Amino acid sequence: MIDSANNISSKVDLVVDICIVGAGAAGISIALELSGKGFQVLLLEAGTSQEDPATQALYAGEVADEKMHSPTDKYRHRRFGGSTAIWGGRCMPFDPIDLEPRSYVPFSGWPIGYSDIAPFFPKANNYLEAGRYEYDADTAFNPLAAPMVRGFNSERVRTNGLERFSCPTNMAARYQGRLQAASDVRVLLEANCTGIRLNSEGNAVDHLDVATLAGKQFKVRAKDVVLAIGGLETARLLLASNDVHPQGVGNANDVVGRYYMCHIAGNVGSLVVKGGVDNVRHGYEISPDGVYCRRRLQLTEDTQRQLGVGNMVARLHFPKITDPAHRSGVLSGLFLARNFISYEYGKRLKDGEGDSVGRYMRHLWNVISGPIDTLAFLTHWVAKRTLAVRKFPSVILRNKSNRFSLEVHAEQIPRPDSRVSLLPSKDALGMPQIKVDWRYSKEDIDTVRKTLRTFSEEFARSGVATFDFDEKSLEKDLLRFGAYGGHHVGTARMGADPKTSVVDKNCAVHGLPNLHIASSAVFPTSSQANPTLMIVAMALRLASHIQAKDCQARQEYGVAV
Template identity: 65%
Template sequence: MIRDAASIPLGARLPVDVCIVGAGAAGISLALSLSGRGLRVMLLEAGREAEHAPTQALYAGEVADERLHSPPDKYRQRRFGGSTTLWGGRCMPFDAIDFERRAWIEHSGWPISLAELLPFYPEANRLAEAGEFAYDAAQALPGVGPLFAGFHSERVRTDGLERFSCPTDFGRRYARRLRVAADVDLLLGANCTGIRLAADGRSVRTLEVSTLEGTRFAVVPRVAVLALGGLETARLLLASDDVAPGGVGNRHDVVGRYYMCHIAGNVGTLEVNGPTQAVRHGYEVSPEGIYCRRRIALTEAVQRSEGLANAVARLHFPRITDPRHRNGVLSGLFLSRRFISYEYGKRLNDGGAATPGVLARHLLNVVSDPLDTTRFLAHWLRHRTLAERKFPSVILRNRSNRFSMEMHGEQVPNADSRVTLADARDALGMRRLRVDWRYSPQDIDSLRRTLRILAQEFEASGTGRLTLDEDRLEEDLTRFGAYGGHHIGTARMGSDPRSSVVDANARVHSVDNLYVAGSAIFPTSSQANPTLTLIATSLRLGRHLAQRLDPHALTLIEEEVPA
C-alpha cells in the first residue's frame, strides 16, 4: 500500500521485518524482490509522487568547488522514484576486471566477483526495461554491420553495447505494484532523520522519521536498509552519532570517503577513412525494440599490461560551442542551452566564449540549415518528446566522417575525495552536506594513455586518424567536473573494516542489522553508468535478507507512545 507519512499517529512505533529507507531504483528493486516472501516490508520515501520544492530544498548543501561538482540539490531528486525521474536510461554491466584487485589501482578490489553478480543482472535489466541481458553486438544485433567497416584490432573492442531504458521512472512504473502489495507499506513524505542504535552500538533499535508537517514517529525494524544514494547514505550515517562517535559505521573514518563519479569529456578529432556508410555511429534497435549503441574500449588484457583504469569511448559530434561546424541543429541546441535541464544544459557550454559574434554565427547556422533542422525537430518530437521509449540523445547525420571522442572513464578511489557534514542545518534540523569531490593525476594520465593506444590502433588498421591536443586534455576531461550524477563509493564494500563500511553482503561491519543498497557500496566505479549494477546488487541483497530472516511475517502495529 502507499500512504502519506503525515497520517501516522504522532509518536507511533511501527515494528516491521525490513525497513528500506529510500524509494529510488535501489530501494524499489529491493522492496519488489522481498515482496511475496512472507516478510513485512516498509519503504520510507522522503519525497512525494510529484516534485515538491520544500522537500527538494532538504538536499541543499555546500560544495568545495562548484566548477568541479554541482550543488547537492542539483541533478538529484528527493521524490518517489529518486533520480530515475531524470536519468538518461543508459544501462550496461560492470566488467570482470572491475571486481579484481588491481595492483596499479590503489584501493581496488571487491569482496565479490562478477560471477556472483551475474545471476541478478537479467532481472535488473527487466526492471530497468532495457530488454534482454545481451551486451555483445553479435548477440544483441544479429545481422547488423560493425561500428567501423574494416577495423580489426587485438587490443581494442568495438562490439560492446550500451542499452537504453525508456528511461524508466521507477516510481511511476512500479507504483501500482507497490500499491497493491499487501506486504509492502510505502510511506511518502517520510524523512529518516536518525539511526538509533542499541547502547552497545551493535544493532539498530529504531529509525527516527519526521515529516515537514511536524509528524514524528519511529520504525522498529528487524533489519534496516539505507537506499538513499551515494550522498544521503553518508549523510545519515554521519549524522547518527549519539551512540557511535563520528557516525554509524564510521569507527575508522571511512564513511563519506572514496567518493567517485566518472572522468568524462569530448576530446580529439577522429577522421575515418572511406565513405560515411562505413561508420555506424548512431543508435541501433534490437529485435525487441531497445535502443543500443556500440562503444570503443581497450581489452582487459591491455588494461592489465599497460596499468590502465577502465574506460570507454563513444563517437560524438564536433565541439558544439564552435559555430564553424556549420550545423544548424548543434547551433540550435547551443542557443537553447538555458532552457534545458541544469545538468545537460551545463554540458552544452563545451568551452569557448559566447560572444555576440559567436552567437550571431550560431544563429546564421540555424537559418542556413533549415532542412536538417526541421528534420531533426520532427524526429525529436516524434521519437523523444511524444514517445514512451525515448530516443536516447542527439545523433546527427554523418556528413564528413569527422567525430570527437566522448570519453567515460573510471575514477581511481581517493580517500581525500569525500563528503562530510556542514554546520548549516535543514528544515528538519539535520546538518547539511559538504561535498569535496577530487580527481587525481592518475585519472587523467590513464585516459591520455588509453587515447594514445586508440590512435595507434586506428592508424595501424588503416581505418582513420585520431589526433589529440594533449595540452588541453585535462581541461577537456574536467570541464564538467563530477560527471553524470554518479555518486559512488561513500560506504564502500570490503572485507576489512579499516578500509570499508560494509561487508560482502552489504551489511555495515559494526552493526548486525544495518545494510546499505546502491552505488554507495561500490569500491570502484568502472567505466559503466552505475544504475544497472546498483539494481543487481540490490536484488542480491534481497536474496540474502530473505534467507536470513524468518519467513513468518510480523503484524504491523501502530502503537501510541505515552508523552
C-alpha cells in the first residue's frame, strides 16, 4: 500500500516489525526483499513521486568551498525513488582490492571480504535492470569481438573491464506496482524522519519521530530500523538525534560525518591511436542481452599494489567541449546549451576561462557549418535517448581523428578532516542544516599521476598509440570542478573497532543492534566505481542479515520459523 503521511492522525504510534527510512535504491530494494518473509514493513519517504521545491529545500545547507563541492541540495533528490530519478545508470561492481587493507591507503580495509558481498551482485544487477551480471568484455561479448585498442596488449593495464548501463531505472516508477500490491509493505510518502529516539539506557532505538511539512507529527516503533537516506542525510540525522547521547547517535567517538569521500574526476591528456578509426572501440556496445556497455582502462590489482596507488579507471573521451577548435557542431551545441542541461553535467561545460563573444561566435559557427552532422546527432538522440525506454547513456561521437582525452574516475583516500557537520541554522521542520567540508589529499592526485604515467609507458611500449598529459596542470585539471557529483561516501563507515567506525560488518550501528544503515555512508573506501550497484548489493546483504537474525531469534524463543 502507498499512502501519504498526511493521512496519519497526529500523536499516534505506528508499530511495525521493520521501518525503513528512505525510498531510494537501497530502501526500495530492502522493502521488496523482506516482503513475503513474515514481516510488517513500513517504508518512510520524505517526498512524493514528483520533485517538490519545498521538500527539496529541506536539503539546503552550506559547503566550505563552493568551488570544491556542489551545494547540498544539488544532485540528490528528496522524492520517491531518491536520486534514481535523475541518475545516469552507470553500473559496475567494486573490485576485490577495494575491500582489502592496503598499507598505502590510510584507513583502508573493510570488515567483510569480497566473498561476503559477491553473491548479492547478480540480484542487484537485476533490480537495476543492467542485464546479465558480466563485467568482462572477453566473456560478455562474442570472443571474436574487436578489442578496445587493436594491437594493445599489456600485463599492467586492463582494457577488457566493462561498465553496464541501467535504463536508467527509476526505482519508484519501476517497482511502484509491486509495493502497492504488497499486503505486508506500507509506503508513507511526505514522511520526514526528524529524530532517532533511543531507550533510557541508550542501547536500542525506542522510536522514530516523523513529521510532514503540513504539520502532522507521529511516532514509529519498530523491532529493526534501517536508515537508507544517503551519505549526507545519514550523518545529519545521526548527529541531530542527540537527546540521549549529546554527540549524536553512534557518535561516541566522533566518527559520524567524518571520512567523507566523493571521487576525483576530470578529462586529461591526449591519446593518439595509430592507424584507422576501426582500431579503436571507444563508444557504447550493446551486449547480447540488449544492454549498453562501455570499456575502460584500468591498472591490474598487482600493478596498483606495486605502484602504491588507489583504484582508477579511464574512458576514451572526445576533445575538450569548451574549446571551439574541435570544429564539431554537436559539441558546440552542447556548450551553447549548457545552461539547460542538468546541474552536475552542465557545470562541467563551464571551464572558468570566461565566456568571450569571440568564443561564442566560433561555437555558433561550428553549429551552422555542420548542419548534417548536427541533424544526424539530433535524430539519433531523439530516437535512442528521448523516446527510448533503455536510453543511450550519453553523448558519444564518431571520432575521425583517433585523438582522445581520457575521462578519469579515481578513488579518494579517506581522511577524518573531510567531513559533514551540523549548522546552527534549521530547516522548515526544525532540523539542523549541514555543512560539507570536502577535502582531498596529495595522494589522490598521485594516484591519477602514477596511473597515467603507466598508461603512457604501456602505450609507448606497444607501439600502437601514444599518450601524453601535462603533469604540471594535472591537479588543476582534476579539481577544476571539485568533487565529482552525488557520490557521497564514508560518513558512517563500517569497521570492527567503534573508535574508527560507526557500523559493524552487518551495518548495525555499534551498540545499537536494532539500528542499521544502508547507503554508501558505510563504505570505508570509495573504489573507482560509481556506487549505486554496490549500494543495492549491500542493501540486499543487509536484508538477508535481518531475515536471518529474525529466524535465529524465533528459534531461540521456540517460535516456529
